[in-house]
Amino acid sequence: MPQRTSLADADCSIAQALDVVGDWWTLLIVRDTARGVHRFDALQQELGVSRKVLTERLRLLVDAGVLTREPYQDRPVRYDYRLSPRGRALLPVLIALQDWGDTWVLGEGETMATTAEASQEAARVRALKGTRLPELLLPGSDGRLRDPVADTPYTVLYCFPSAYATRDAYPPGWASIPGASGCTLESCTYRDQLADFTAAGATVHGVSVQRPDEQRALAEKEGLRFPLLSDADLALTAALRLPTFRAAGVSRLKRLTLVVDRERTIREVLYPITDIEASVREALKAVRRGTG
Template structure:
């Protein structure tokens, strides 16, 4: 069925489903966002037939969700990458993942953490040996940067939210959500161990879905010596399918930490984290023992 043939043609949901409503199509968007951009890689990851994959890739290109970028002339081969239009699907991808984890795989409870051994925990730990996506995040001072520092080991700690006094406060009911407490303590503990991480050859970066101005206010308030990065557009969250939860209309990270090597490969994962301050010393030990 063509999009023009859809009933309720004035309905945005119906029109969107006309483009990406197919099972394989949305999974293709998921994997392209995660850095699998070539035909053979997508087929290997999805287990779909070559014909079905070719048809869906062609449809996504036709609708402007993906664009083809040649990487070989003989024979002609292409990378499939998200367009700006395609990147607009990333929040929907994250929302669908959160809904599936919370309401299909879970009991519906709102939480900022997970259980050891859960499907979500296993999925996050499978990020080990995964290459970091090629995305840019906005630093708290407005500078676009890669999540991991080039050529050095990087500790990326993801946190639900930290707010400076006098700024927009915590969302209603924040303290009642399991796993949200401890963001300020975690950030300050990393700051106090900064010299130790530097001596061990690693740099520290914090990541949140908060706006850069909110992060800048917290950096100033807490006097942090390392940058905080904003993933407010869900580029990194979707690229790695990181665990999130939604409250007060905002998708937020569940607390986790990634250790990334100088070649941008994830070498260790901390998730779930029940002791925010203690996790800093644990990741420092991993850095020293690498």
């Protein structure tokens, strides 16, 4: 293999960043550790990379402070590899790459808060059914850190692009983005049917990339009686490779719904969503099927 040229002395921060993560395996390792894959053998299985290459890339990422190495076994010594704060700061880069790929490689270049039913993006998201949601905490609109998965038989996570308490808070051109409008309607529909979800054994959580204070203003205005969770740091988005689009310079979640059981297994995926009120009914049906 040709010797890799170091860019560390280049007078450009992009070049210096690429010196750390410019190899495709390194970014894929960051992607998979964000998804909760932390051990060498599991990473090798996910990536299909040789042990030699994986060892080299893990060493590079640890030396660069992107990953930490934490022993989980003494004899022989084996390690978990986890994202450091420096590594987690790469999540917006990963999401931007995914968005670019969905929009320009797999798509037609149009900014959308949804996708076509038969798209590769839709297939990727629907393939989350049966997978496990990694353990993580998100700040809620009430200021508390919360597990997205509640201690009830099921949790409905409805992910929405953005909803604001005042009309002038929306980004310019919001209404012209296919699939972007309707977030307040969605939240209010879940509010109005919350008793049905509770009776069926489900907790409802709304998720967007908005700040907690923005979510709190919406919750107070609309009288929402369930938590809204902020994925502003894109931890959940990266962990599940959820689809995004960019508006006003911010990566925002496309509209989708996950029904997750107490063991963190995703039991149902609704994506794309074209009828908001119907999607709420479908989420309730999925919960009732699971608990019935």
